[in-house]
Amino acid sequence: MDTLRIGDYTLTWLRGGVTHLDGGAMFGVVPKALWSKKYPVNENNQIELRSDPILIQGHGKNILLEAGLGNGRFNEKQMKNLGITEESFVEEDLKSLGLQPEDIDDVLMTHMHFDHCAGLVKWENEQEVPAFAEASVHISQKEWEELTNPNIRSKSTYWKQNWKPIEHQVKLFDTELELLPGLKLQWTGGHSAGISLLTIEQEDNMLIHMADNMGTHAHQNVLWVMAYDDYPMDSIAVKQKYMDIGYNNEAWFTFYHDYKYRAIQYDSSGQPKQTIEKSN
Template sequence: MLHIGKFKLTPLNGGITHMDGGAMFGVVPKPLWQDKYPNNAQNQVPLVTHPILIQSQYGNMLIDSGVGNGKLDEKQRRNYGVTYDSDVTAALNQLGLTPSHIDIVLMSHLHFDHALGLTTADGQSVFNNARIITSRTEWHEMRHPNVRSRATYWEMNYRGIEHQVEPFDDKIEICPGITMIHTGGHSEGHSIIEIKDDGMRAVHMADLLPTTAHRNPLWVTAYDDYPLDSIFQKEELFEKFDDAWFIFYHDVRYFAAKFDGREIIDEVRRKPAHV
């Protein structure tokens, strides 16, 4: 848990994947990254997919949605190393909430590991009362993927929620203190979320900074559609948010961290994940 002024941030249990380490670190040689992030004997790295609940006087908001429940077949579970599904509903219940209490879902982007939790296995909206905010570019790509992106933009993740989606262009103020900013890079429509209040700041850079090990601007994933854009965005954002908390959807060890250069100087650790 992390407090940014009036905003209370809590990670929820959204499932876990295990992706190839070479893909997650792109052109970075394994001897450089393996000491900074854990890998298993199959060269896979664990990546939680934990949505971030934001509570305040402005309601209940969620950043991204987890890997859902029962939406992957056995081949997909094996390929993506999914060892457990989302438990977002139970996590919300522990806080006295249900999915219907979520007012806004902020989708950094709509790749399957972020968007599977938006709908049920039979195509119903999970967060049926929520506005779903994503960039206009991302929403278009979700529905009209190209030969590369169709591997991650799946129809089953948007059928049933179209009426809830509110696309934006360059930037949108969700409420006083929370802003979504279109960055591109990881995907053409990728966005970050800035949270600020009472002299404090946090930023969710989503898959521009999937783990603390990716703090080096040159360390981008092989999944990035526009890696040079990712690098340039990271350089600018690290300078802009030099005093901010960075919050994570994927990092298996850290929910939040502050950096001095590339060194972690403050942290909020996760509870051990089922890796």
């Protein structure tokens, strides 16, 4: 498994499943002739997008960032339409690290679109129950409001079966949650009204996880945003702000969806300084 150390924290990428979505939707108005030079595309114009949660360990805590696709959470039609070729191995990967799902103390959700949160729930005795029964699930207040009262657009990705079974575990925050020293979940908006990003700051080390506001390494350009974004101008503003912060601090940027890179550290000019690629 791929890992990254930032100060007091160790990050480990777990296998949460794989989708294949339309490349044009993932890059919005950017011409295919441009984005296809940076991200491979198949004959159906689909690009591979992983859904790999990040296990964050430090200060005696086991924290999961996102939850993956889970297992048995999609019907046959959804599997086909979403190009799901692999479901979750999160439980197996935790076991290889000497952990059980019950050992997860907290789950940090940047947002609650199905490809991030379906793995919060599992089937047990023909019932949908929490996959991480002892964990607190942290979500921004704005995301929860949208999730529980979706509009005509957002109802296609906010599914009741992904949040109702874990409702009692949810802990909401307004604009910022510092769960542990230097580890913060911050509401930004953009891709969704309530999306948040994660930052870790430890002395001279910084990590920024923008989730779907910077879905892959190919979205580094601040103007390259998804057609899936509900508030694209907000997505651009978030990227402008945090790319600037990241470059100035030579921060690591981490990814949940990228087919190739787990993390990239950019220098002050925005050029890659170090990279961590997904191992086979």
